[in-house]
Amino acid sequence: MSRTKDASPSTKEKKARAPKDPHLRCRAYKFRVYPTKKQAGKLEWMLRRCKELYNAALEERREAYRRCGISISYRMQAEQLPAIKQLREEYQDIHSQVLQDVLRRLDKAFQAFFRRVMNGEEPGYPRFKSGDRYHSITYPQGGFEILHGNRLHLCKVGHIKIKLHRAMKGKVKTCTIKREGEQWYAIVTCEYVHDASMTFHPSEQEVGVDLGVKVFAMLSTGEAIENPRHLREEEYKIAAAHRTIHRRKKGSHRRHRAKKALARVYRKVRNRRRDFHHKTSRKLVQQYQVIVFEDLQIKNLTATPKPKQDEATGLYLPNGEAAKAGLNKSILDAGWGGFVRLCASKAEEAGGTVVKVAPHFTSQLCSGCGAVVPKDLSVRWHCCPNCGVELDRDHNAARNILHRFQQNQPLGAGSVPQKPVPLRGEEPIL
Ligand SMILES: [Zn+2]
Known part of the structure; x- marks a missing residue:
């Protein structure tokens, strides 16, 4: 009896939500x-x-x-x-x-x-x-x-x-x-x-954007948007504030004060990053009607690499964790997810679109001829032995991202035009 009582309001709720x-x-x-x-x-x-x-x-x-x-x-x-x-x-x-x-x-x-x-x-x-x-x-x-x-x-x-x-x-x-x-x-x-019919974008230009670690974003036009690296700059301050907290006795007033100081530093970093994202996304949206990103699973990129073990000796081998840790930090610092969401909401207002395409091999393919040119993360230059195209690694990727959208290839789940995501009031806390 009580079970049915519980079930009915939730179904009602669902019904009420559906015809939005x-x-x-x-x-x-x-x-x-x-x-x-x-x-x-x-x-x-x-x-x-x-x-x-x-x-x-x-x-x-x-x-x-x-x-x-x-x-x-x-x-x-x-x-x-x-x-x-x-x-x-x-x-x-x-x-x-x-x-x-x-x-x-x-x-x-x-x-x-x-x-x-x-x-x-x-x-x-x-x-x-x-x-x-x-x-x-x-x-x-x-x-x-x-x-x-x-x-x-x-x-x-x-x-x-x-x-x-x-x-x-x-x-x-x-x-x-x-x-x-x-x-x-x-x-x-x-x-x-x-009302989408009330918005009109003056330009018809399309751009592919590769969000990167070395530079914040590389456009398919070859223009690079430099990373301000707020967190790196203020890293010293943050580390010092963390140390102060750990030195102080738990539950003490001084520890409480140190925590407040840390929160101030983080707030500053957050505000500066948000400001940078707003300005950058505004510029992109004003210039381009279609902005194409890769559908990156940021969580996968930031996951810790699995430990590698030597089968014969049982010893642990280098798994690139140290290199990855630095990369992780840069990714979190850059806050890509929030940036793409900002672009999407601004684009919608301006009559433009933000699209995500499948991310596979965007850095490995040649944007000139489509040949696969395998390269490590450390190789920053794309040099195609097939057609002779020479480009910055990220520039090549950005061009591939744009091509993928233009050719409308059979892509993964991320290839459908992205529904603009409403802005969230709460930002993820670093
Ligand atoms: Zn090529």
């Missing part, structure tokens, strides 16, 4: 907010309570499964919220939808876990959150309002000063309050209807 307007787009805007000391204290307190709830809900799911083999759903946990509020009165001081959102986040973490198990990936069970790993709370529907152009009203917190540095487009849907070191931000998502 295909032109509906979601966009996130990030604004700095300036809470007073008292308000910041309240927000911190809310973050701690939400973290507690998250961990308790995770514990409940884990124990129920471990002891009785029962899977607990989001709805079952959400139904307990009123009882929790009775028992722990302080939770009445937090907007109920914020608490529901905490449980929904946990549910998402579990869904992702189950999906990974199904796909045979490394599962990674959802983790308990420590205080400094819980940074944000979300008002998923109501409980917040933007007033008079410089005030954000948050339910149970009050009027907070907000810097609305740009206009929002569409209907405001959700509001996330996020702590980044000592600063606070509001991430507001808006929904709007995108």
